[in-house]
Amino acid sequence: MNNYRYFFRDDYSEGCHPRIVAALLETSFTQQIGYGNDDYSAEAKRLIRAQLPGHDVDIHFVSGxxxxxxxxxAAALKPYESIISARTGHINGHEAGAIEAIGHRVETVDTEDGKLNADQLTPFLTQLGHPNSTQPKMVYISNTTxxxxxxxxxxxxxxxxxxxAHGWYLFLDGARLPSALATPDNDLSLANIADxxxxxxxxxxxxxxxxxEAIIISHPELKKGFSYHLKQRGAMLAKGRVLGLQFRELFRDNLIFELAAHANTRALAMVPGIEKLGYHFLVPPCSNQLFPTLPNAVIEGLAKKYVFHTWQQIDAQHAAIRLVxxxxxxxxxxxxxxxxxxxLSGTA
Amino acid sequence: MNNYRYFFRDDYSEGCHPRIVAALLETSFTQQIGYGNDDYSAEAKRLIRAQLPGHDVDIHFVSGxxxxxxxxxAAALKPYESIISARTGHINGHEAGAIEAIGHRVETVDTEDGKLNADQLTPFLTQLGHPNSTQPKMVYISNTTxxxxxxxxxxxxxxxxxxxAHGWYLFLDGARLPSALATPDNDLSLANIADxxxxxxxxxxxxxxxxxEAIIISHPELKKGFSYHLKQRGAMLAKGRVLGLQFRELFRDNLIFELAAHANTRALAMVPGIEKLGYHFLVPPCSNQLFPTLPNAVIEGLAKKYVFHTWQQIDAQHAAIRLVxxxxxxxxxxxxxxxxxxxLSGTA
Amino acid sequence: MNNYRYFFRDDYSEGCHPRIVAALLETSFTQQIGYGNDDYSAEAKRLIRAQLPGHDVDIHFVSGxxxxxxxxxAAALKPYESIISARTGHINGHEAGAIEAIGHRVETVDTEDGKLNADQLTPFLTQLGHPNSTQPKMVYISNTTxxxxxxxxxxxxxxxxxxxAHGWYLFLDGARLPSALATPDNDLSLANIADxxxxxxxxxxxxxxxxxEAIIISHPELKKGFSYHLKQRGAMLAKGRVLGLQFRELFRDNLIFELAAHANTRALAMVPGIEKLGYHFLVPPCSNQLFPTLPNAVIEGLAKKYVFHTWQQIDAQHAAIRLVxxxxxxxxxxxxxxxxxxxLSGTA
Amino acid sequence: MNNYRYFFRDDYSEGCHPRIVAALLETSFTQQIGYGNDDYSAEAKRLIRAQLPGHDVDIHFVSGxxxxxxxxxAAALKPYESIISARTGHINGHEAGAIEAIGHRVETVDTEDGKLNADQLTPFLTQLGHPNSTQPKMVYISNTTxxxxxxxxxxxxxxxxxxxAHGWYLFLDGARLPSALATPDNDLSLANIADxxxxxxxxxxxxxxxxxEAIIISHPELKKGFSYHLKQRGAMLAKGRVLGLQFRELFRDNLIFELAAHANTRALAMVPGIEKLGYHFLVPPCSNQLFPTLPNAVIEGLAKKYVFHTWQQIDAQHAAIRLVxxxxxxxxxxxxxxxxxxxLSGTA
Structure with missing residues (x-):
């Protein structure tokens, strides 16, 4: 019933890569220790660390x-410390108050493109030491944003x-980091990210x-007691093997980056055709998310065959949609x- | 490396039943809406509701x-309300303070067998209305305990x-409910539990x-806004389909109860042999967990071939172990x- | 050392009105029940209720x-519910994250004058029912702002x-409510506020x-269990009599409104003299806070004799100061x- | 109406010492900076520090x-860390869940006399490093208990x-510390407590x-950011001068210890008379709280003239009452x- 139209709705509309199912099948009856202390998690960590030569990182796998x-x-901040995010950041307004529920204020910055820079962070320095203010201590970014x-x-x-320079932690949400690292112009490596x-x-x-999600911690202060935080927030899976097994497969032969490149390629292949019709994008396309601005009538027409989000109303006649x-x-x-x-554009 | 001995350590040492892997394989490329609004979750809910005729329940799937x-x-209690649990209850002391972290006190009862009854709860009535006391509002039990x-x-x-009678919610942790309902003497149905x-x-x-885990809510007050609680606590999976698919398979043809009966049968089959050697159990065996009391030397001998928890020191020479x-x-x-x-008993 | 200059810094630079000290002196050796169940608190509540004829309110006294x-x-919101405030609201950014620390998001509105209206609240209606959003449930205003x-x-x-119309609670912070009700153009009564x-x-x-502060609750849902919230947050004074006694004096013969009128009169008496010099105010003066915009050199000169806050930089040469x-x-x-x-203006 | 009987109910039934009222009267119109940065608070801190020669402590005043x-x-513990208390400790069960509301588990010890010792704490060492357990990090005691x-x-x-030895913080609740230090057999000084x-x-x-209450912090780790914690929990009084002024008076000429000695002397003066009647005490009397065990009929008789708490039912005919x-x-x-x-004892 949900399936009659093609989904460009998000990048989690399908199940998983066949290699993961194969690994599950192969290991079903093998006994393993629980809570992430299994052989598959150990192997997955070895594969990730192989991409981070010389780094001393802790790795933990969580569900989402x-x-x-x-x-x-929760692991990083004291009760009076806050985190700075772009207004479009996932932690701000898209997680039903998850960060406030653990007691912390999200300080926001308006941005054009979802990215943060030092100039935008500078005004928050005035809060430091002010007795009535939360004290910023962490900066949240996402890549891709x-x-x-x-x-x-x-x-x-x-x-x-x-x-x-200011003693603030920098935290990168990499839900789509493989996509970022697989964009054509990317000049960052996984090791750079860890650095x-x-x-x-x-x-x-x-x-x-x-x-x-594979959490990778470089800062010694953030490593302390992390497992207790995981347990306490219900983030530790009894069969942690399921997470380990997936990341073992995803990092074997760089499968995860290959899949991300596939997604990017598919999206970017649509760009010339869309531009040729005279349409513009909300932000320049570079990864697996496109935000073309289209006339309302065209959007209505597309919606009969495709599932996607209408991202932002531009004016009375146009909106930007999101294609993933x-x-x-x-x-x-x-x-x-x-x-x-x-x-549709011809007839609209 | 972890695999050289047989595990009676717990009931989550293996992967999953082959039918689940088969379903994952079959559906990998089918697109579905995220966050639990997929067809498989809908089907799983239909199968569970079929066992609860005449009940108006909300069902949500979470990871653990x-x-x-x-x-x-979090959904049930106001900030000053508390939950009563047996001291052995999982929420008390086994979850790294998860309940306190969301702001609530766990009030505890010492029990012989991990079960609660009205007599044990009566003393908590004196807290009601006392301005310095937390106000008990929910009772937590587990079945099997x-x-x-x-x-x-x-x-x-x-x-x-x-x-x-006292306006308290009754909450049953059914992590092992299939096992409970599959014990030989059980006289409870899933519909009874919901009632x-x-x-x-x-x-x-x-x-x-x-x-x-499939959460089943009967009380109208607890249904309100439950999805927001899930989202806020990081308990909502983007690919909720993975949870739906598993419960669809587990409830098709009552597979879940068949598997639980298997586990019970295996454990109970060991009981006569253990008793024949003159050993006693900490609590009378009836499901897939056994707690035989054994001499230390025997435990050491067993530990060379089997992995299990030593549950409780009984005296200088004996301990109860847990076999699952x-x-x-x-x-x-x-x-x-x-x-x-x-x-080992002959030589010990 | 702190005392050599005159303070227009705030309205809490002095101690208390002599009638309050007299009442403390008179009652020091009288024994009373603790935690707000004393005779003075009862009398204070009677005096406040006398200004709210026909209202069924609960009254509680807290320290600040x-x-x-x-x-x-904390008493009003479920974990996923949020509160809307003007960006200038005291709960937003002036309480070191107090509201986030109890788990709630403060949603903000940019305003000219610190006041909220229905048009500004309308955009928040789109969050209602959206699974990823906090759910606004309370609106915070202050009067005076x-x-x-x-x-x-x-x-x-x-x-x-x-x-x-939207089932939202309206909460008025009245730290300066006596001042608001004592402004020359005010057309609100205390009973109107309660309504x-x-x-x-x-x-x-x-x-x-x-x-x-005397908290006055009209909504039945907010009255429930309020004393437990007070106790739990450390807001219940053992000698609650000290709060009761103060409000008894403040509400006897309307002393509190008389004192507020005094403060307003003093501030407003300065306005013509300031305007005569050609200076403007950030917002039109009407109560005991003035925000004149002055040249930097004049501000520096004033600071030698007076203590006040510089509120906001207007341009390179001017700032608005706050006089209270x-x-x-x-x-x-x-x-x-x-x-x-x-x-100073002549020479500046 | 509350006043017709004499209260041995607690040590907060009266107002305050006349010297405090005199100081309030004298300073009412003096302007001071808010939030604890006033001259009186500074002077109070100097007086307290004079009793702690060579100590480097931070001092903060709060309401209760x-x-x-x-x-x-809140300032001491990470989210997964817990605090150990005697079961009778005030933080356990007498504060409506205040500690759980800020996210922490109170681990309890059954005691005879309300005091903790190393033997009683030793079992908690087994929790250290256990992934499912809260991690004890602070020990709470009170003196007097x-x-x-x-x-x-x-x-x-x-x-x-x-x-x-175990890296745990030791925290002493001194709500009645002056009483403890003023008991006849006391061999502790305020400087010892700080040490x-x-x-x-x-x-x-x-x-x-x-x-x-005057909070005195020795451990450098606990000093960090303490003001933010105060502000965030609503514990910072705008007119902090009221707290400073009280402690200035209480520590001038050791008034506080003189008053505590008075209270102790009054209680202990009743002991011989009570013992002479053949009554026993729940715990040996030594400070301003007495817990005599009396027949029910005698208690009923006393209750007509005196207000006190019945502390604990001893058997069907007897209870221990608390006299303060x-x-x-x-x-x-x-x-x-x-x-x-x-x-009453003659006739009972």
Whole structure:
């Protein structure tokens, strides 16, 4: 019933990559210790660490992004400390108050493209030491951002330097980090991310897994007692093996980056066809999320064949929609979409 | 490396039942709406409701037991209200302070067998209306309990009546409910549980699933806004389909109860052999957890071939160990265990 | 050392009105029951209720404004519910995260004058029912506002109607409510406030008391269990008599409103002299807070004789300062201030 | 109406010592900076520090005991850390869940006399490092205890050494510390308390003040950001001068200890008369709280003339009552009580 139209709704509309199912099948009857102390989790961590030579990181696997966000922030902040985020950041307004529920204020910055820089953070310095103010202590960014934009190495380096100068933690939400690292112009490596942030995670959910995020902690202070935080917030799976097994597969032969590149390629392949029709994008397309601005009538027409979010009303006649491709999106769906858009645009 | 010995450590040492893997394989490329609004979750709910004729329940799927506990309790209690539990209850001391972290006091009762009754709850009535006291508002029980004991219909009926007389919610942690309902002497049905409690859950993790608990809410007050609580606590999976699919398989043809009966049968098959050697049990065996009291030397001998928890020191020479069987435990492992125990007992 | 300059810094720079000290002296050796169950608190409540004929309100006394705010909000909201405030509202950014620390998000509105109206609240309706959003359930206003502005009866009536139409609680922070009700153009009575809001408080701290706020609850849902909230948040004084005694004195012969009128009169007496010099105010003056915009050099000159806050930088050469008068401000201090300002303005 | 009988109900039934009222009167019109930055608070801190030569402590004044407890514990513990208390400790079960409301578990110890020692704490060491357990990090004691008993220097030294050996904070609730230090056999000084604990407070409320506790922090880790915690929990009074002024008076000429000695003397003067009648005490009397065990009929008789708490039912015919004297208790009231008890005992 949900299935009669093609979904460009998000990157978690499908199940998981066949290699993961195969691994589940193969290991079902093997006994393992619970709570993440299984062989598969150990192997997954070895594979991730192999991409971080010389780094001393702690790695933990959790079920989802909101869970990762709230456990990390609970572990990092004292009760009176706050976290700064772009207004579009997932932790601000998209998690039903998850961060406030663990006691912390999210301080927000208005941005054009969902990215933060040092200039935007500077005004928060005035709060430091002020007895009536929350004390900012962590900066939250996402890469790719909620608008599909990415950080360059220069940008992340500058942001990192600013945070370190002020004793602030830099936390990168990487639910779509594989997509960011697989964009054509990317100049960041996973090791750079580990260098420049204090904690980040790599999303499995949106990159071919059933569910799961791999949290990677560099800062010694954030490593302390992390398992207790996980347990206390209900984030520790009895069969932690299921998470370990997925990340083992995703990191074997760099499958996760291959899948992310697939998703990016599919999205970017639609761009010329859309631009050719004279349409513009809310932000320049570079990853697996596109935000074309279209006439209302065209959007209505598309909605008969495709499922997607209307992101933002632009004016009375136009809105930006969000199109998301995934590791499983076939080329034919994208081609058909452009064809349909072209037809609708001719008649609209 | 973890695998060289046989595990009677818990009922989550293996992966999942083959039917679940098959369903994952079959559905991987089907697109579904996220966050639990998929067809498989809908089908799973239909199958569960079919066992609850005439009941108006809300059903939600979450990843694990601690998560279920904390979301349910967060949804039920005002800040000054508390929950009563047996001291052995999972929420008391086994979840790294999960309930306190959401702001609530766990009031405890010392019990012999992990079960609660009206007499044990009566003293808490004196707290009601006392301005310096937390106000008990919910009673937490588990079935089977953490000691493997079960509630009879008469016991649960009496407890339910007491709670209702005082306006208290009755919450049943059913991480091992399938096991309880599959014990030989059980006289409770799933519909009885829904009648006599206000909210309960059915564990998938310990009964053949990869992970997941099905929360079933009867009380109208507890239904309100439950999805927001799930989202806020990081308990809502983007690919909720993975939970739906598992419970669809587990409830199709009553697979979950069949698997629980298997686990019970395996454990209970060991009882005569253990008793024949003159050993006693901490509590009378009736489900898939056994707590035999053994001499230290015998325990040391067993530990070379088997993995299990030492539950409780009895005296300088003896301890009770915990043996747990699962949906996947082969008969041969149980027979071998009794054989080994017999040999060790002869020489000990 | 702190005393060599005159303070227009705030309305809590002095101690308390002599009648309060006299009452303390007179009652020191009289024994009373603790925790607010004393005769003086009972008498204070009778005096307040006498101004609210036909109203069925609960009254509780607490030590301060942040305490009042956090207890009221903790009592009103479920974990996923939020409160809407003007960005300038005291609960937003001036209480070191007090509201977030009890688990709730403060949703903010940019305003010109610190006041809220229905149009500004309308956008928040889109959050209702959205699974990823906090659910607004309470609106926070202050009267006088943090900018010294006041609500008219018509404005408060419209706001109240909007909140009731959407099932939202309306909460009025009245730390300076006596000042608001004592402004020359005021058309609201205390009974109107009780009619149009669901809960409000009347500040003693800023109106001649040593400390203390009287919380007045109209909505039946907010009355439930309020004493437990007070106790739990450390807001219940053992010698509650000290709060009762102060409010007894403040409400006897309407002393509190007389003191507020004094403060307003003192501030407003300075306005013509300031305007005559060609200066403007950030918001039109109407109560005991003035926000004149002055040249930097003049501000520096004033700071040698007076203590006040610089509120907001206007441009490179100008800033708005805040001048606050109190129940104890002598007329001579105000006259001298205008004289000094005139002299400095001549030379500046 | 509340006043017709004499209160031995608690040590906060009267107002405050006349010297405090005189100081309030004298300073009412003096302007001071708010939030604890006033001259009186500075002077009070100087007087307290004079009793702690060579100590580097931070001092903060708050309104009451529950507030002190919750702010100190919020400042000390990470979310998964817990605090150990005697079951009779005030934070356990007498503060409507205040500690749980800020997210922490109170671990309890059954005691005879309300005091803790190293042997009783040793079992909690097994929780350390256990992934499912809260991690104890602080030990809460009170002196005098809730049963009126006191710690000797040897006892406190042993407890302190144990806590330091395990990296646990030792926190002493001194709501009745002046009483403890004024008992005849006391061998502890205020400087000893500062040496042997990491944080403690001295109660003004129960020792002649209107309200207020002086928090004294020795451990550097607990000093960090304490003002933010105060502000966030609503514990920072705008007119902090009222707290400063009280402690200035209470510590000038050691008034606070003189008042505590008065209270102790009054209580202990009743002991011989009570013992002479053949009655026993629940715990040996040594400070301003007495717990005599009396026949029910005698208790009923006393209740016609005196107000007190019935503390604990001993058997069907007897109960222990609690008698508390204060800084204001006249000798005549105590003598009359013994006379009345003697008469009632003759006829009972």
């Amino acid at each position: 992004g909101t869970q990762a966000n709230l456990v990390i922030i 909620e608008l599909g934009t990415v950080y360059s190495k220069a940008e992340l380096t500058e942001l990192s330097a600013f945070c370190r 420049l942030t204090d904690v980040f995670y790599i999303g499995g959910t949106k990159n071919g897994g059933l569910f799961g 491709t995934s590791w499983a999106t076939p080329g034919a769906a994208c081609e058909q979409f452009v064809t349909d858009l072209t037809m | 037991g601690t998560q279920a506990n904390l979301v349910i309790i 953490e000691l493997g004991t079960v509630y009879s219909k008469a016991e649960l009926t009496e407890l339910s009546a007491f709670c209702r 006599l409690t206000d909210v309960f859950y059915i564990g998938g993790t310990k009964n053949g699933g990869l992970f997941g 069987t699962s949906w996947a435990t082969p008969g041969a492992a149980c027979e071998q265990f009794v054989t080994d125990l017999t040999m | 404004g942040t305490q009042a705010n956090l207890v009221i909000i 943090e900018l010294g502005t006041v609500y008219s009866k018509a404005e408060l009536t419209e706001l109240s109607a909007f909140c009731r 149009l809001t669901d809960v409000f408080y009347i500040g003693g701290t800023k109106n001649g008391g040593l400390f203390g 008068t109190s129940w104890a401000t002598p007329g001579a201090a105000c006259e001298q201030f205008v004289t000094d300002l005139t002299m | 005991g529950t507030q002190a407890n919750l702010v100190i514990i 809730e049963l009126g008993t006191v710690y000797s220097k040897a006892e406190l030294t042993e407890l302190s050494a144990f806590c330091r 042997l604990t990491d944080v403690f407070y001295i109660g003004g409320t129960k020792n002649g003040g209107l309200f207020g 004297t204060s800084w204001a208790t006249p000798g005549a009231a105590c003598e009359q009580f013994v006379t009345d008890l003697t008469m």
